[in-house]
Amino acid sequence: MRRADRLFEIIETMRSTTKAVTAAELSHELGVSERTIYRDISGLQGQGVPIEGEAGIGYVLRPGFHMPPLMFTIEELEAIVLGARLAGQRADKDLQKAADRVLSKVKSVIPDQMQSRMDRIPLYAPPTYWPSHNAGEMALIRECIRKEIKISIDYSDLKENVTTRIIWPVAVAFFAESTLLAAWCELRNDFRHFRIDRMQQVRTLEERFNGGGGRLLQSWERQVTGKNR
Amino acid sequence: MRRADRLFEIIETMRSTTKAVTAAELSHELGVSERTIYRDISGLQGQGVPIEGEAGIGYVLRPGFHMPPLMFTIEELEAIVLGARLAGQRADKDLQKAADRVLSKVKSVIPDQMQSRMDRIPLYAPPTYWPSHNAGEMALIRECIRKEIKISIDYSDLKENVTTRIIWPVAVAFFAESTLLAAWCELRNDFRHFRIDRMQQVRTLEERFNGGGGRLLQSWERQVTGKNR
DNA sequence: ATCACTACTGACATATCCTGTCAGTAGCAT
DNA sequence: ATGCTACTGACAGGATATGTCAGTAGTGAT
Numbered sequence: 001m002r003r004a005d006r007l008f009e010i011i012e013t014m015r016s017t018t019k020a021v022t023a024a025e026l027s028h029e030l031g032v033s034e035r036t037i038y039r040d041i042s043g044l045q046g047q048g049v050p051i052e053g054e055a056g057i058g059y060v061l062r063p064g065f066h067m068p069p070l071m072f073t074i075e076e077l078e079a080i081v082l083g084a085r086l087a088g089q090r091a092d093k094d095l096q097k098a099a100d101r102v103l104s105k106v107k108s109v110i111p112d113q114m115q116s117r118m119d120r121i122p123l124y125a126p127p128t129y130w131p132s133h134n135a136g137e138m139a140l141i142r143e144c145i146r147k148e149i150k151i152s153i154d155y156s157d158l159k160e161n162v163t164t165r166i167i168w169p170v171a172v173a174f175f176a177e178s179t180l181l182a183a184w185c186e187l188r189n190d191f192r193h194f195r196i197d198r199m200q201q202v203r204t205l206e207e208r209f210n211g212g213g214g215r216l217l218q219s220w221e222r223q224v225t226g227k228n229r
Numbered sequence: 230m231r232r233a234d235r236l237f238e239i240i241e242t243m244r245s246t247t248k249a250v251t252a253a254e255l256s257h258e259l260g261v262s263e264r265t266i267y268r269d270i271s272g273l274q275g276q277g278v279p280i281e282g283e284a285g286i287g288y289v290l291r292p293g294f295h296m297p298p299l300m301f302t303i304e305e306l307e308a309i310v311l312g313a314r315l316a317g318q319r320a321d322k323d324l325q326k327a328a329d330r331v332l333s334k335v336k337s338v339i340p341d342q343m344q345s346r347m348d349r350i351p352l353y354a355p356p357t358y359w360p361s362h363n364a365g366e367m368a369l370i371r372e373c374i375r376k377e378i379k380i381s382i383d384y385s386d387l388k389e390n391v392t393t394r395i396i397w398p399v400a401v402a403f404f405a406e407s408t409l410l411a412a413w414c415e416l417r418n419d420f421r422h423f424r425i426d427r428m429q430q431v432r433t434l435e436e437r438f439n440g441g442g443g444r445l446l447q448s449w450e451r452q453v454t455g456k457n458r
Numbered sequence: 459a460t461c462a463c464t465a466c467t468g469a470c471a472t473a474t475c476c477t478g479t480c481a482g483t484a485g486c487a488t
Numbered sequence: 489a490t491g492c493t494a495c496t497g498a499c500a501g502g503a504t505a506t507g508t509c510a511g512t513a514g515t516g517a518t
Contacts, residue, residue: 002504003476005235033478047237048302050340055494056486066297066341072376074333079328083312083322083353086403091311091352097245099308104245105298120443121401122374122411123320126512145351146303162489171351174315176405182351215351231475232505251464262507284465285515368464 002187006030008221020058068108078121080106090174092138137202150207154200168209170217182220191220235259249287307350309335314354319403321367366431374398379436383429397438399446411449420449
């Protein structure tokens with residue numbers, strides 16, 4: 001049995017029982033070694049499948065693997081659709097695809113009668129004709145924020161001076177005119193904001209930084225709201 | 230990207246669109262050759278996934294494939310949160326509240342560990358400092374679109390000439406610089422676009438119009454996309 | 459009828475990555 | 489303390505996934 005098929009099989013097996021399933025059972029059932037099962041499960045978890053393993057117990061598929069039916073009002077659907085369209089226009093290709101998937105997932109969990117209305121929601125986000133450059137890098141940047149990976153950028157400021165900086169990316173702000181990356185700048189030893197379209201080059205580094213479980217983000221938020229007030 | 234991941238990707242891609250998807254598109258999107266796509270799809274079909282292919286057309290996922298969708302991924306949550314924030318900034322108070330309710334509903338169905346991550350999604354839509362006037366009327370306008378109620382507006386054009394028109398509102402377009410209402414104009418007997426912030430007054434009428442179950446919207450879409458080409 | 463586009467199949471050499479084996483660490487329940 | 493289990497790392501060999509090339513056939517538009 002090929003790996004690709006096996007992954008589907010594992011999900012189905014776990015879905016069909018409420019008890020915990022051990023790696024040994026799965027390995028016997030599917031005719032592969034335990035080591036392979038551990039690798040498969042790790043792969044599934046990496047794809048977001050909520051399998052939880054506990055030593056001494058086994059694996060359980062957390063409820064929350066499938067989306068339960070959801071009820072939205074027509075106005076809430078308008079908000080979702082408009083939001084997905086706006087986000088799709090402003091952000092990168094990957095996020096745009098994610099927004100599309102959100103719409104299709106939402107559509108498939110709401111009652112039938114709502115589904116047809118969802119296609120006809122008359123709120124549009126037309127393409128912006130001043131596409132921010134480096135939108136392609138934004139997917140990478142988002143990933144680095146999530147994984148807390150340092151990046152190095154060549155940044156050209158207002159006077160066209162180019163500096164190379166190592167920064168710790170923490171947040172992205174979608175202003176109407178431009179898109180800004182907020183980051184801790186090792187050069188300035190403080191938070192700085194960088195326009196995505198002024199980044200000449202974006203390189204991910206091996207090194208990671210410690211965001212303190214959101215504390216870095218919080219201290220940035222404090223600094224920004226403090227200044228703006 | 231590994232084959233096992235790709236198969237899930239293909240399903241999600243096909244689920245997220247109603248149009249047919251060609252092997253060439255998939256191959257480009259996933260970074261593999263067309264030959265591999267054909268092999269992947271053949272594999273999925275072998276596992277019972279109802280993908281249908283037609284020469285000259287592409288692939289479609291047969292409706293009735295009603296596997297409940299998988300839970301949102303982190304990236305999809307990012308799209309939802311950013312979308313809600315953008316929509317909340319651009320639209321009216323009511324829609325903003327609806328967007329908030331969407332977030333809390335979504336939050337209530339996702340696994341615990343995801344909930345805390347959702348609060349810390351670092352994508353922001355800062356307030357626009359050129360608030361479109363009459364945003365307050367937008368909730369009313371959206372309602373009239375839904376219920377197909379005629380409205381009367383006093384509209385001031387580029388030269389400050391004010392005209393009073395009876396219009397049939399069909400759609401709202403959120404451009405970067407302004408927000409436009411698309412409507413059938415009884416005065417001009419054609420579709421016209423009105424900037425929300427140029428409307429002096431908005432009055433709902435008793436009379437309703439017949440949108441033909443989306444046909445009016447469609448004919449507007451045709452006209453707009455035709456002109457843009 | 460022709461053309462452009464597309465799904466689909468087969469063959470084959472190559473390189474990828476999947477797999478089992480072995481070894482070891484650590485958490486949970488009894 | 490013991491047994492069960494999840495989990496990780498290293499490594500070598502082999503299964504298999506992949507790209508390339510070539511070709512057939514169906515669909516829709518002109």
